[in-house]
Amino acid sequence: MGRVKIKGAKNACLPMMAASLLTPESVVLEDVPELEDVRTMSRLLKALGVEIFRDRKNERIVLNSRRLITSTAPFGPVRRMRASFLVMGPLLAREGHSRVSFPGGCAIGTRPIDLHLKGLELMGAQFTMDEGYIEAETPCLHGATVYLDYPSVGATENILMAAVLARGTTVIENAAAEPEVVDLANFLNSLGARIIGAGTPLIRVEGVTSLKGGRYRVIPDRIEAGTFMIAAAITGGDIILENVISEHLTAVIAKLQETGTLVEEPQKGMLRVRSRGRPVPVDIKTLPYPGFPTDLQPQFMALLSLAFGTSVISETVFEKRFMHVAEMARMGAKIRIEERTAIVTGQPLLQGAAVRAPDLRGGAALVLSALAARGISEIRGVEHIRRGYSRLIGRLRSLGGRVYLLPS
Numbered sequence: 481m482g483r484v485k486i487k488g489a490k491n492a493c494l495p496m497m498a499a500s501l502l503t504p505e506s507v508v509l510e511d512v513p514e515l516e517d518v519r520t521m522s523r524l525l526k527a528l529g530v531e532i533f534r535d536r537k538n539e540r541i542v543l544n545s546r547r548l549i550t551s552t553a554p555f556g557p558v559r560r561m562r563a564s565f566l567v568m569g570p571l572l573a574r575e576g577h578s579r580v581s582f583p584g585g586c587a588i589g590t591r592p593i594d595l596h597l598k599g600l601e602l603m604g605a606q607f608t609m610d611e612g613y614i615e616a617e618t619p620c621l622h623g624a625t626v627y628l629d630y631p632s633v634g635a636t637e638n639i640l641m642a643a644v645l646a647r648g649t650t651v652i653e654n655a656a657a658e659p660e661v662v663d664l665a666n667f668l669n670s671l672g673a674r675i676i677g678a679g680t681p682l683i684r685v686e687g688v689t690s691l692k693g694g695r696y697r698v699i700p701d702r703i704e705a706g707t708f709m710i711a712a713a714i715t716g717g718d719i720i721l722e723n724v725i726s727e728h729l730t731a732v733i734a735k736l737q738e739t740g741t742l743v744e745e746p747q748k749g750m751l752r753v754r755s756r757g758r759p760v761p762v763d764i765k766t767l768p769y770p771g772f773p774t775d776l777q778p779q780f781m782a783l784l785s786l787a788f789g790t791s792v793i794s795e796t797v798f799e800k801r802f803m804h805v806a807e808m809a810r811m812g813a814k815i816r817i818e819e820r821t822a823i824v825t826g827q828p829l830l831q832g833a834a835v836r837a838p839d840l841r842g843g844a845a846l847v848l849s850a851l852a853a854r855g856i857s858e859i860r861g862v863e864h865i866r867r868g869y870s871r872l873i874g875r876l877r878s879l880g881g882r883v884y885l886l887p888s
């Protein structure tokens with residue numbers, strides 16, 4: 481039986497890094513994974529004048545935003561990673577001005593930013609667009625009631641961060657309730673912010689005049705945990721995951737159990753996942769938290785491509801998140817796409833093939849398919865996978881997977 485320790489959550493530490501812009505004092509984040517996206521955020525913050533010290537051995541990062549040199553977030557990092565847009569709210573709150581390039585990131589849909597802008601506008605920001613940049617200005621941010629048409633994670637976080645230093649009370653209605661939003665709120669509260677209701681659709685923020693520094697440990701990455709759980713299920717494995725919060729994985733655990741996989745919590749913070757052979761087909765619908773996470777849809781599809789029967793996967797969060805399907809077909813998966821639905825006809829086995837990771841989670845799904853497939857697979861586009869998984873290959877190998885990194 482293999483064991484794997486889950487790292488800190490990428491999607492929790494990226495907004496926290498951006499939130500360090502809100503205080504002139506030092507912030508220490510612990511359990512920060514060694515990821516390309518973390519490096520991109522560091523590069524962006526350094527360009528703004530943030531001093532960053534990275535203690536790799538202890539997965540710790542120290543940020544100090546005492547002296548900012550600009551409030552313009554350059555095109556390079558923002559293009560590479562959508563989460564870069566999270567500097568908009570904090571910069572605006574701290575400097576009264578921010579200029580951020582239109583965001584990039586995984587090509588999984590149009591991914592607009594209208595909700596971010598709507599919220600900040602209600603709080604007193606004025607926007608202009610020029611040369612691919614969005615410029616925001618305000619003499620003073622004030623509290624407002626912001627109803628989000630969709631519980632966007634990024635919009636909730638941007639508005640939340642701006643609201644912390646705004647004058648008066650901000651209420652975010654239909655807010656995202658993802659554990660990463662809660663972790664951001666807990667982190668900000670530890671610095672002196674006054675946020676209540678994070679984790680529910682109604683968040684209330686009483687603005688304060690300043691934040692202090694502090695030290696904070698990031699929650700474990702539920703998407704990384706889910707990926708390893710599916711890896712065990714797809715390979716007929718039996719593994720133990722350490723450093724997990726099972727409450728963050730309820731939908732994933734329920735769906736894995738429906739496929740016939742055994743999932744137990746031998747002790748708090750630990751999960752044991754055991755395959756019981758070929759999975760039973762199940763239907764999946766991705767939804768905002770606590771629904772099934774879109775970030776595990778491709779990996780779960782890999783598992784279902786080996787089920788004995790047909791499964792239906794509805795992707796309701798991102799409209800184009802089926803880019804991995806064409807690559808999985810090269811391995812013999814039988815998947816038909818109808819708009820936002822994938823009909824997966826399980827096959828008795830997959831065949832190794834040369835494939836290309838189309839995006840971060842799609843790339844993870846290909847790795848899992850390749851582990852289960854007969855024969856050798858060659859996966860290109862590993863840089864996508866590196867954005868969100870730290871040492872995935874080495875850790876899969878320590879669990880018994882035969883996977884190697886080829887020199888590029």
Ligand code: UD1
Nearest residue numbers: 491563591592593594595596630632633634635775797798
């Ligand atoms: C975050 C996660 C990402 C995850 C996603 C959904 C980070 C760094 N990334 O991304 O891994 O897949 O949540 O759980 O935390 N939308 C709008 N207008 C907006 C903002 C979003 O229409 O202003 C739409 C998007 O196009 C998408 C949906 O809302 O269809 C969800 O997006 P959102 O929750 O904002 O995702 P991100 O914060 O980008």
